[in-house]
Amino acid sequence: MKIIVAIKQVPDRDAQIRIDSAAKWIEESNLQYALNESDAYALEEALQLKEKHGGEVIVVSAGPERIGQTIREALAKGADRAIQIDSGDLADLDALGVARLLAAAMQPENPDLILTGLQSEDLGLGQTGVIVAELLGLPHATLILHVEKTETGLTVKRELEEGWFQTIDLPTPAVLTIQSGGNKLRYATLMGIKRAKTKEVRRLAAAELFPPNHAAVPVVTLVQVTLPQKQKSTQILSGSAKEAAASLVEKLKFEVRVL
Amino acid sequence: MSGILVVIEQREGRIARISWEAVAAGQSLASQFGLPVNAILVGSDLEFLAAEVAARGLAKVIRVEHPLLAYYTADGFKLALEQLIQTEQPAYVVFPHTYQVRDYAPALAARLGQVLIGDVVAIGEGPLFTRQLLQGRLNGNYRHAGNGPCFVSVQAGAFRAETTQTGASEVTGFTPTIDAAQIRTKPSEPFRGRSQTVDLGSAQLIVSIGRGIKDAENIPIVQELAKALGAELAASRPICDNGWLPMDRQVGSSGQTVSPKLYLAIGISGAIQHLVGMKGSQCIVAINKDPDAPIFEVADYGIVGDLFEVVPALIAALESQKG
Numbered sequence: 072m073k074i075i076v077a078i079k080q081v082p083d084r085d086a087q088i089r090i091d092s093a094a095k096w097i098e099e100s101n102l103q104y105a106l107n108e109s110d111a112y113a114l115e116e117a118l119q120l121k122e123k124h125g126g127e128v129i130v131v132s133a134g135p136e137r138i139g140q141t142i143r144e145a146l147a148k149g150a151d152r153a154i155q156i157d158s159g160d161l162a163d164l165d166a167l168g169v170a171r172l173l174a175a176a177m178q179p180e181n182p183d184l185i186l187t188g189l190q191s192e193d194l195g196l197g198q199t200g201v202i203v204a205e206l207l208g209l210p211h212a213t214l215i216l217h218v219e220k221t222e223t224g225l226t227v228k229r230e231l232e233e234g235w236f237q238t239i240d241l242p243t244p245a246v247l248t249i250q251s252g253g254n255k256l257r258y259a260t261l262m263g264i265k266r267a268k269t270k271e272v273r274r275l276a277a278a279e280l281f282p283p284n285h286a287a288v289p290v291v292t293l294v295q296v297t298l299p300q301k302q303k304s305t306q307i308l309s310g311s312a313k314e315a316a317a318s319l320v321e322k323l324k325f326e327v328r329v330l
Numbered sequence: 331m332s333g334i335l336v337v338i339e340q341r342e343g344r345i346a347r348i349s350w351e352a353v354a355a356g357q358s359l360a361s362q363f364g365l366p367v368n369a370i371l372v373g374s375d376l377e378f379l380a381a382e383v384a385a386r387g388l389a390k391v392i393r394v395e396h397p398l399l400a401y402y403t404a405d406g407f408k409l410a411l412e413q414l415i416q417t418e419q420p421a422y423v424v425f426p427h428t429y430q431v432r433d434y435a436p437a438l439a440a441r442l443g444q445v446l447i448g449d450v451v452a453i454g455e456g457p458l459f460t461r462q463l464l465q466g467r468l469n470g471n472y473r474h475a476g477n478g479p480c481f482v483s484v485q486a487g488a489f490r491a492e493t494t495q496t497g498a499s500e501v502t503g504f505t506p507t508i509d510a511a512q513i514r515t516k517p518s519e520p521f522r523g524r525s526q527t528v529d530l531g532s533a534q535l536i537v538s539i540g541r542g543i544k545d546a547e548n549i550p551i552v553q554e555l556a557k558a559l560g561a562e563l564a565a566s567r568p569i570c571d572n573g574w575l576p577m578d579r580q581v582g583s584s585g586q587t588v589s590p591k592l593y594l595a596i597g598i599s600g601a602i603q604h605l606v607g608m609k610g611s612q613c614i615v616a617i618n619k620d621p622d623a624p625i626f627e628v629a630d631y632g633i634v635g636d637l638f639e640v641v642p643a644l645i646a647a648l649e650s651q652k653g
Contacts, residue, residue, distance in 0.1 A: 084541075084599075088467050088622070097468070108568075165445045166436065193464055196448060198436035201404075205437035210514035211404065213433045230584055232429050234523050240516040250584075252571030288476070291445040295471045296463060299624065302609075305616075305632045315633045316643035319615065320651050322631055327613045329535060329592045330559075330651065 072126035072220070074117040075177050076150065077187035077199065078110040080134055080141040084192065094295050096162055106141050109188025113249035115256050116218055117186050118149045124220055127151045129180060133158045133172050139272070146267035147259035153270070154180075158277035165289040170202035175280035178207060182244060184225070189214055189248040197248075204246035211246040212239045216253035228253075333366040333389065334359055335420035335479075337411070339428055340371060340379055348426035348484075350491035353386055355484045356424040357495060359453060365421060368392060369499075372410055374400035380501050387495030390502055392418075398508045404434040405513045410506040411438050417504070420479050427483035439481040446481040447472050449602075451488040461485075465601040466624035486583075486606050528562065528578045530586045535561035535594075538581055538608070539569055542597015542618065542637050546574040551641050552596060558648040564588070566604045582607035597637045600625030617641070 082088070083103035091098045106114075117128045130145040132138050133156035142153045154176050161169055177185060185204075190197030197213075204211035216236075217228035224242035230250050231237060259267075308315045308322070324330040336356040338349045353369060360367045366389035371379055376393040384391045394414055399406050407430075415423065415438075425431040427449045439446040452460040456473060459482060463470045474480035530536060537556040543549065556563045563579060570580040581588055582604040593611035598604060600616070600623055608614070609628050616629035617640050626632050633640050 082464065084465075085620075088464060090468070097464070167440055167443075167445045170440070194470075195461075195463060195465070196436075197432055198446060198448065201433065201436040202440045205408075205440045211437070212515060214429060229517075230429070231520055232583060233587065234578075234585065235520045236523055237520045238518040241514060252567065255573070289445075290443070290474065290476050290478075291447055292473055292475060293470045294458070294473050296468045297471070299462070299466065299469050299627055301627045303614075303628055303630060305626050305629045307626075307632045307634060309634075312633075312635055312639035312643040313647075315635060316640060316647040319631060319633060319644060320647040323592065323615075324651065327592055327630075329613070330648075 072120055072124050072183045073129070073180065074120060074126060074184045074186060075129045075131055075180060075182040076110070076114045076117045076145070077173050077185065077203070078114065078130050078132045078141065078145055079107045079188070079191050080104045080132065080138045081107045081191055081193040090296055090298070094297070095293070096296060104137060104141065106144055107188050107191050109190060109249055109251045111188070111256055112251045112253060113186040113188050114145055114148060114150065115254045116249055118257070119254060120184070120218060120220065126183070129154065129182070131173055131176055132156065133169060133277070134161055135159055142272060143267050144259060146270045146272075147263040148257055149263060151270065153272045154275060155272050156275050156277055156280065162293070163289065165291045166196050166198040167202055168289055170199050170206055172277055172280050173199065174203045174206040176275055177203070184243055185209070185246040187248055189250050200246050200248035207246070209244050209246050210241045211248070212241060213248040214250045215247045216250050218247065332418065333368055333420055334422045334424060335415070335418060336367060336369045336424045337426075337431070338369050338371050338383055339426050339430060340373060343379065345379060345382060346426070346428075347491050348428060348486045350386070350494055351486065351489040352424050352426040352484050353388070353494045354489040354491060355450070355453060355482070356422070357493070358489065359422055359424070359457060362455070362457060363421070366390070368418070368420070370394050370414065372399055372407060384499040384501050385496060386499065387497035388499040390500045393501065393503045394506060395503060396506055396508050398510060398513060401517065402430055403513050403515050403517060404437065405515065406508060407434045408438045408441065409508050409512060412441055413506045414504050415442065415479060423479050423481045425481070425483040427485050431483050435481060435483060442478060444478050444481050446483060447474065448483045449485045450482050451485050462602055465599060466605070466627075467622065485602070487609070523577065530562055530564050530579065530581060530588045533562040533588065533590050535559055535592045536564050536581075536588055536590045536611075537561045537594045537596065538564040538566065538598060539596050540566040540598030540604070541568050543569065543574075546572070548638070549574055551638070555641050555645050558645050559594070561592070561594070566598050566601075595625050595629070596641065598625055599623045600628065
């Protein structure tokens, strides 16, 4: 099975976030980045499928120079090679623009399966995989926890709301967006890290991937970012851990009345 | 361009609250632009449900019916809605932000050269659509440009279902052209995961843990706190993904929805997927080392600090209070 995994580099979950001076996005200098979590699960699923059925795992990612680091991490975990799309900052593209880049880079590979995480931790759009499927004319399924190869294609387990699931049969090639938690994530081994250095990373310029006369004019633009307004006025209980704990017990007893 | 189209989602003959919230969002957009609001239902036998929707003071309720729409598939819904949208030419298409909508609406929008503005929490003048970024740590304001319908899905709880208007609406039908061969996926009947042994929904007190707990080895300290309080133990998704607590203790959009008297959130940052499962709690207490964590936006009481110091102090304070 030839499997492509679309991955995204996102700000690390614990990174301090500051809005930039134009209030368009966040200050990116000194920001720590990491592999988007559900993309890590998509990569894990791909690696396990390859271990079971043979084949190749190719990671594809778009973004500025810094994404090279995240791509190397994916190669260290076991992906065979990578395609890095030099698109600069993705901020000038909407979900359709990003999906067009990814789809154009994937199409010549003729994969049997395309996997990606169900949504990114930064923009949280949750659309990339679904649009890539549409652009490539492939069937898709979202929120997938488990993938099984069958004679004619795939049987996948899809998560629904509130603890419900369903299975879906679909032919390959297909696109799946992977929900977190379906597998246990592996760590890169020292050997893997060493091998990653010699694996192929093909660089493509975004301009090459957009068809001529098809400038990436976004339909939807992020015009401003703001800090969320509080929905409730939170009483912060200050002091040392001991003092804060004591005042919380007071509150729970006399105001919330649950003790 | 004629009006606002609200897509009502039905499951097994029932319309969920979030669809009425989408109607409310559509009606609020309508008041900004003076546009009529139409609603559509997609399925195979919709007479009864259409009557229910028609009581909400809409211009028109459209039954989009076809035997191949009896159960949901992304291919079927995409084809049906694409045809309907081309006929109706709406200025806005408003969806409830459900797992089903997430599965097909981005592709439907892309077919029409559009981009869905998903998971919207507020609609401002312009219109400017607000959605959350970075797991709720920031809000982003989005604008739609260009010709063609603007696709929007609204987050559960963001608009008030009670504000939908009342009054009779005209009911019409629409029969899309769909061929069985165009539907490439075969879904099974939905089924429950392994039997739920823990009913968090009826718990009065809940102690819930998130990534801040760092390691499975640290779970016992919150178990001890839960015991001292007489509370059920729950968790956010990553804890259950890691297998540190069983899946049936998960609170959030993919787990259980709870509304206890007390929800004590420990080391939970408060991503929206978690908040939707617990924001109905009567009292929310958050303990987190990050003062900017979104959990503090919904908390009644907060302690900014290291849970590994606060939780033991809290256990001690509870024990001494019992005397």
